Amino acid sequence: MTTLLSDELLANIGRQSTPHRELVTRRDIRKYAIATGNRQRKYLDGDQAPPMFHVALFWDVVELEELTPDGVSIDSLLPKFPLERAMAGGLKIDYLKPVHAGDWLTATRTLADIYEKRGRSGPLIFYEVDMLIVNDAGEPVIRERTTRILR
Amino acid sequence: MINLALSEKRPVTSVQVGDALPERELTPDNVQLFLYNAVLWNAHRIHFDEPYAKDVEGYPGLVIAGPMLGDWLHQCVEEWLGDSGRLVSIEYSNRAATYIGETLASGGTVIEVSPAAGEVRIEVFIKNAAGDVVTPGVATVMMEAQ
Numbered sequence: 001m002t003t004l005l006s007d008e009l010l011a012n013i014g015r016q017s018t019p020h021r022e023l024v025t026r027r028d029i030r031k032y033a034i035a036t037g038n039r040q041r042k043y044l045d046g047d048q049a050p051p052m053f054h055v056a057l058f059w060d061v062v063e064l065e066e067l068t069p070d071g072v073s074i075d076s077l078l079p080k081f082p083l084e085r086a087m088a089g090g091l092k093i094d095y096l097k098p099v100h101a102g103d104w105l106t107a108t109r110t111l112a113d114i115y116e117k118r119g120r121s122g123p124l125i126f127y128e129v130d131m132l133i134v135n136d137a138g139e140p141v142i143r144e145r146t147t148r149i150l151r
Numbered sequence: 152m153i154n155l156a157l158s159e160k161r162p163v164t165s166v167q168v169g170d171a172l173p174e175r176e177l178t179p180d181n182v183q184l185f186l187y188n189a190v191l192w193n194a195h196r197i198h199f200d201e202p203y204a205k206d207v208e209g210y211p212g213l214v215i216a217g218p219m220l221g222d223w224l225h226q227c228v229e230e231w232l233g234d235s236g237r238l239v240s241i242e243y244s245n246r247a248a249t250y251i252g253e254t255l256a257s258g259g260t261v262i263e264v265s266p267a268a269g270e271v272r273i274e275v276f277i278k279n280a281a282g283d284v285v286t287p288g289v290a291t292v293m294m295e296a297q
Contacts, residue, residue: 028190031186031190032190034186035179035182035183035186035187035189035190035221036222036223037179037223037228038222038226039224039226039230040226040229040253046200049223050225050226050229051222051225051238051241052218052221052222052225053228055191055192055218056191056192059191059192060192061192061194062192067194070195070196070197070207070208071193071195071196071200072194072195073194073196088217088244088245088246088247088248089217089244089245090241090242090243090244090245091241091244092222092240092241092242093220093240094239094240095237095238095239095240095244096171096239125153147244
């Protein structure tokens with residue numbers, strides 16, 4: 001089978017982002033809980049962060065000129081893939097410790113894998129990005145693996 | 152606000168395979184989708200620029216953000232679980248796009264109970280109005296033995 005994945009592309013597996021340290025604030029928790037339609041007081045009041053709050057906490061805050069005309073920011077962890085149309089993806093998240101307002105968390109992202117499969121309408125490229133979130137004591141708090149599909 | 156937590160703490164032994172989680176109807180509108188993406192700093196036009204979403208990307212309407220559907224799976228599990236345990240892991244995938252104006256529903260079914268480990272596995276879903284599962288997943292919760 002011919003492959004879309006050159007050795008040069010596969011050499012990007014293992015690439016890591018610069019660690020990102022962020023402060024969890026009550027205000028940000030409240031905004032997230034309200035926007036997602038959460039109905040639990042501890043989240044709406046901002047005492048504790050709901051699961052998936054880390055998605056907002058570590059979304060790249062990019063400057064306007066870094067956004068493409070369609071409003072997307074380029075993920076600097078990713079190489080240029082020979083397929084570009086993003087399809088649905090999946091997530092696996094492990095919640096190891098609760099997150100509260102006042103916590104400092106640090107996330108490091110790793111491009112964990114790139115592989116190819118044949119779909120019904122042609123080749124598909126899969127890539128996986130791991131995000132490890134630790135607290136200031138270095139203890140793991142959340143582990144997330146995202147799988148995305150390009151066609 | 153209604154009290155969503157279980158009225159009393161329940162041990163893992165009170166849960167059985169086949170137990171259904173309460174379903175919740177979800178009708179996200181433009182305002183909610185805007186606030187969600189603002190909180191993330193997500194400026195993708197498919198979520199707020201309807202002419203762009205339709206004419207350029209070919210969608211029938213404004214696309215509901217995939218991770219928001221994932222969040223609703225978590226809420227479904229946590230509202231059912233209340234103070235009786237902790238959501239420790241979830242796996243889900245966004246299989247099909249959903250659009251503003253659609254009526255969605257979240258729900259789930261217990262598929263595995265391991266009383267010794269205190270572990271319960273739940274199949275969760277977001278369905279569209281046609282009944283198609285657009286976001287399937289499996290969540291794992293830890294509950295107390297007694």
